[in-house]
Amino acid sequence: MAAELTAHELVAQHRPTLDQALEAIRTRAYWSPHPEHPKAYGEHGSLDAAAGKAAFDALLGTRIDLGQPGTDDWTGDELSPYGIELGVTYPHADVDVLLPAMKAGQRAWRDAGAEIRAMVCLEIIKRISDRTHEFAHAVMHTSGQAFMMAFQAGGPHAQDRGMEAVAYAYVEQVRTPDTAEWTKPQGKREPLALTKRFTAVPRGIALVIGCNTFPTWNGYPGLFASLATGNAVLVKPHPRAVLPLALTVQVARQVLAEAGFDPNLVALTADRPGEGSAKTLATRPEIRIVDYTGSTAFGDWLEANARQAQVFTEKAGVNTVIVESTDDYRGMLANLAFSLSLYSGQMCTTPQNLLVPRDGIRTDQGPKSYDEVVADLAAAVDALLGDDARANALLGAIVNPDVKARLDAAAGLGEVALASREVTNPDFPGAVVRTPLIVKLDGAKPDDEAAYMNECFGPVSFAVAVDSASDAVELLRRTVRDKGAMSVGAYTTDEEVESAIEEVCLEESAQLSLNLTGGVYVNQTAAFSDFHGSGGNPAANATLTDGAFVATRFRVVEVRREA
Amino acid sequence: MAAELTAHELVAQHRPTLDQALEAIRTRAYWSPHPEHPKAYGEHGSLDAAAGKAAFDALLGTRIDLGQPGTDDWTGDELSPYGIELGVTYPHADVDVLLPAMKAGQRAWRDAGAEIRAMVCLEIIKRISDRTHEFAHAVMHTSGQAFMMAFQAGGPHAQDRGMEAVAYAYVEQVRTPDTAEWTKPQGKREPLALTKRFTAVPRGIALVIGCNTFPTWNGYPGLFASLATGNAVLVKPHPRAVLPLALTVQVARQVLAEAGFDPNLVALTADRPGEGSAKTLATRPEIRIVDYTGSTAFGDWLEANARQAQVFTEKAGVNTVIVESTDDYRGMLANLAFSLSLYSGQMCTTPQNLLVPRDGIRTDQGPKSYDEVVADLAAAVDALLGDDARANALLGAIVNPDVKARLDAAAGLGEVALASREVTNPDFPGAVVRTPLIVKLDGAKPDDEAAYMNECFGPVSFAVAVDSASDAVELLRRTVRDKGAMSVGAYTTDEEVESAIEEVCLEESAQLSLNLTGGVYVNQTAAFSDFHGSGGNPAANATLTDGAFVATRFRVVEVRREA
Structure with missing residues (x-):
């Protein structure tokens, strides 16, 4: 023809x-x-x-x-x-x-x-x-x-x-x-x-x-x-x-x-x-x-x-962000708040576990305790999503009832640092729109591990208190090795910590974003430049x-x- | 250090x-x-x-x-x-x-x-x-x-x-x-x-x-x-x-x-x-x-x-050579005889099934019947290996007792066109040296199929009588698809037959050598140029x-x- x-x-x-x-x-x-x-x-x-x-x-x-x-x-x-x-x-x-x-x-x-x-x-x-x-x-x-x-x-x-x-x-x-x-x-x-x-x-x-x-x-x-x-x-x-x-x-x-x-x-x-x-x-x-x-x-x-x-x-994987120290505390919080909120956390690259030393972190705003970091992050999410129009534009809708059920159940997994809020979409009254939930967990408690070591797909993140930076690094290693990760993020101003995190990502084949505080987010990858997944950990074979x-x-x- | x-x-x-x-x-x-x-x-x-x-x-x-x-x-x-x-x-x-x-x-x-x-x-x-x-x-x-x-x-x-x-x-x-x-x-x-x-x-x-x-x-x-x-x-x-x-x-x-x-x-x-x-x-x-x-x-x-x-x-695969027609009958026989003899057929690329139309083939020496082709090939192997020193230099030794046992058993699979001969190695009296066995089988007989459709690793080849060129092509397709092939060879002067064989090899992912009559053999591949195996048929996944x-x-x- x-x-x-x-x-x-x-x-x-x-x-x-x-x-x-x-x-x-x-x-x-x-x-x-x-x-x-x-x-x-x-x-x-x-x-x-x-x-x-x-x-x-x-x-x-x-x-x-x-x-x-x-x-x-x-x-x-x-x-x-x-x-x-x-x-x-x-x-x-x-x-x-x-x-x-x-x-x-x-x-x-x-x-x-x-x-x-x-x-x-x-x-x-x-x-x-x-x-x-x-x-x-x-x-x-x-x-x-x-x-x-x-x-x-x-x-x-x-x-x-x-x-x-x-x-x-x-x-x-x-x-x-x-x-x-x-x-x-x-x-x-x-x-x-x-x-x-x-x-x-x-x-x-x-x-x-x-x-x-x-x-x-x-x-x-x-x-x-x-x-x-x-x-x-x-x-x-x-x-x-x-x-x-x-x-x-x-x-x-x-x-x-x-x-x-x-x-x-x-x-x-x-x-x-x-x-x-x-x-x-x-x-x-x-x-x-x-x-x-x-x-x-x-x-x-x-x-x-x-x-x-x-x-x-x-x-699926369990994506981790290590929060160890930062010279741009507000930038970090804004960046993380956006990452957790975008499409109600329904991306395979959305961070789930935020590892924060229980003794707190160093920042350009002075030292911040674990509780302060978590509260400030919750406040940053609230500020980002305070306006319903903006919230709808960022969150989208919950994709299916399973995600909603998981979100509802997750509030019972630990102390709620940020409750998930129902948002009305004036254009689509039938839409189920929810803001992210942040739950505090303790990395040293075996009961909590059952929660943070499994993927909880949806607008759910765990602020996991860890003993130290090296504890965070080892938990990162174990998480990537056992559960896989589509993305890893880290905030640190310490060269040794940065180097240790990089080494874990190289050894366990995980893609790492370091100290993102601007308009690029850990859950985004650009074609022709970024690799999406590594094919080298359990989250993906390619x-x-x-x-x-x-x-x-x-x-x-x-x-x-x-x- | x-x-x-x-x-x-x-x-x-x-x-x-x-x-x-x-x-x-x-x-x-x-x-x-x-x-x-x-x-x-x-x-x-x-x-x-x-x-x-x-x-x-x-x-x-x-x-x-x-x-x-x-x-x-x-x-x-x-x-x-x-x-x-x-x-x-x-x-x-x-x-x-x-x-x-x-x-x-x-x-x-x-x-x-x-x-x-x-x-x-x-x-x-x-x-x-x-x-x-x-x-x-x-x-x-x-x-x-x-x-x-x-x-x-x-x-x-x-x-x-x-x-x-x-x-x-x-x-x-x-x-x-x-x-x-x-x-x-x-x-x-x-x-x-x-x-x-x-x-x-x-x-x-x-x-x-x-x-x-x-x-x-x-x-x-x-x-x-x-x-x-x-x-x-x-x-x-x-x-x-x-x-x-x-x-x-x-x-x-x-x-x-x-x-x-x-x-x-x-x-x-x-x-x-x-x-x-x-x-x-x-x-x-x-x-x-x-x-x-x-x-x-x-x-x-x-x-x-x-x-x-x-x-x-x-x-392992079952390697096929289709013998349909040739404009260099002697070259073809010499080339095939060498391929069958080299290392007593103990290469993964050695031809096993020689498909020859039962009505014979066209050659530059006039038409040759199936029996003539098989007898002439047997004679070519005999001529190649007639001198014991040369035979030893080509054949090497049988690698292990399993191969020898398989060779011994294969003589009972059909009419023997060329018996395997024991060769003495004067330098190594303990070596088990054998010339190739060629057995005649009929592609139309189900009993024979059990023999030629399985790999018989060692100095054993089957001269399989087929009904026609297209019968040969279809048997080739079935053999590669079901059993795999590390190599395929073909002799034909007919463009349509050549094209049909090529198409089968493209569709079933088999590496094809056409009309080799000189100093390159179907069982040899050269690094940097030839692919060894295709990774696309059951003989190899790479x-x-x-x-x-x-x-x-x-x-x-x-x-x-x-x-």
Whole structure:
């Protein structure tokens, strides 16, 4: 069939962007082609705020028919954390029909080569970028993120992470040349000479198992890494967060078709709540790659059971911040207060355990006792969230009833230093909005350990009193080793303490943010520069993004013959 | 301690070699710094033939004391396939003592950085290269390879494979810069600015489980890939092939110490026959990487059970050569005869199933019936091995009684087209030397399938009659998919058949050699250019060598702070 998007056009449009992305992952300096400001959209074919909102509204109550084989069953009952029923239905695929159909286009996709695959992926991301406003509402009303966060994290930041994966996938595939002339001297005899051809071949079909809180941000790296390395990709979203990934699949299928490829290279199957189709899908022989973000229990299950596949997991950890000393007490408190509040602590990188010496800390405001530090942090959170409008804009909504139940229970774990407060969202009366809870615990008490040594996902933090800086460092080590960590933070002006914390993070493979007091937060990572997770501790077996994240998604087959 | 080998000296000596290796893996053209000819050794500090033989002889009957912690027990009862008792004993380590000691030097080794680690690895390889003659005897008298093969495959080719792993490890680590300055514009406000430091950190202790047939060639890639990425390495050789790896560990420890590092970063533990210590070792929590070459059963066990580790396996496959047509009948027969004979077929890449259409093939010598092809191949093997001296030089010795028993039993599997012949080795009367057996089987008979669809490791090949070229292609596909393949060969002058075979190899991830009639054989691969295995079919989960072979052996830890 004649492609509407020719290879020439795709390369002309996207190769310069790919080259910039390749330079960014080489230098890890700041770079992003996707504007963060909502007002930057509305020209050059992108939807502005009003058009994006209208597009989202038009989706409500509709059936998203992706034109996939094996679809005569539909499902979908997403309830926005803001209280709206989305009413959108999606294909509940007959995978016995769909999976074979997904294989049909793989040969042409493989033969297109790494560059064209990268170009097609960048065109998909470009089309998604143009609809960032629409996606922002879709992410907001599935994850419960506040609009601005849904816009940025679910839009440009997710698109960045997808493009980063494309860049790594591309560079990994072209490390081996397409052909080689091999000529081996044989002394006085004729040299041995072979012509070798090397082809990057896909593993097969990749499965992306989406999560509730960051459907696009956590879904795009695996989706684009697998697609860019020649695999077909089946997306199985979280039942509460289907819409953003269904739109993504729709765009991908459109672009693939326009570029002359089989749209079935990317497909979606939604499951019913409680159906648990991910287990069945992940262990099917056709599935050769699995990307998963979610609970440790299911991530561990996938690693143990989806043995026919390369499995990439981001599970859960217990994130620690050591508060040992600071020369910017107010900056520290403001920074921490923001980290605890953003999206009601529902990020895998949100700090949970704040380790504070029970004898207090040194600061530029003089010594502060443990109680003072905790009270001042509580006050900083209160000040940050005192205004309801601002609180709503930062907190978003509680994503599901499990998080709310955990928050309610956590207040009984110890002395409450900061109670969680209910906030009303005037625009969405159905939204469950809560401020962070801070509970005091004692690092020396075995009973308290049961609380702080387990992940309590949601707006819950523990101010853990420790005996000393070295006690904090050892608790950090034990926490990362046993429970994993997606992020570690520390505040210290003491070189020895800093060095000890760094050493623990190097030895236990944890990503460390030191003395953040300004506008960067421990729970945020930037694509092309920061690694998200390390892949070296129990919280995740992979990192976003490095060579290891893409290198096993394809193989190189060599065909050699005499020259 | 003052290092005898300074970083400056190491870089001056080895950086140019590393740069050449990096260029070689980029172009995959021919390159090797290690001479293949025995006469090339004897100058610049390397041992010549006589000195190498004397050094080997001096080892016999000795104890190799590596000075490792946790050694008050010794073992070793290697019996050369050539009939000599080596009488060498080795540390049977108390790993509860040894493993903690191996961790002591890891921090300094990590902090040395990727370049210095590469330099130290290249110095180790250089010292081994200087003793190639000595190693050749050690490989010969453990693997049963004939001297020239032991010299080349166990010496320069193994050293090449080790260096290739060092090159991949180096380049993988330096893909991320040591530091980055990240500055994010904030419109009219001050930009956000972070300083980021990235450190490649090791997984922990790596375990190399050696094999009987190619202790150095198959051992070096994992050993050097893990060491170059900052890990400590424990080597557990096959009980019948300890000596070459014990010498390797000895050299590595010497070089590490001279360069100012802890020699315990590389250690050896030999086990007693039947002790099976590999299972216990591979599942210890300290072991975070396992490299294994050997049986499918134990490789599968490791993949399923050594879950705390990154596991790299080279197991067994069923290698196929399709014989469909040729324009060089004599060249094809000679090439195949050599492939079947080299090291008595005891290579993981030796062809096992020769698929020949039952209606015969087209050749430059006119049409040949199935019977003629098989008889002519048998005659070619006979001609190649007719002279006992030449036969001994090609065949080597049968590595162990299991292989001999399998060979004896295989003669009963079908009509014998070429009987295995006993060859006397005048230098080593105790050697068990056998020529290849060729058995005729019928691809359409279910009884025969039980034979040809299982690996029969040793000098056994099956001439399998198939209905047609497309029948051969489908049998190839099924064999690779179900049993795996380390190599695939094909002879065809038909473009359609060639294309179908290539497509099967691309779809099933098998490395293909087409129409080899000269001095390159399907069972040989050259480091820096050929991939050994694909990592994409059941014969192996990794390939030698690509980015995936090194990328998960380390992690990158980021420490960021405000600029």
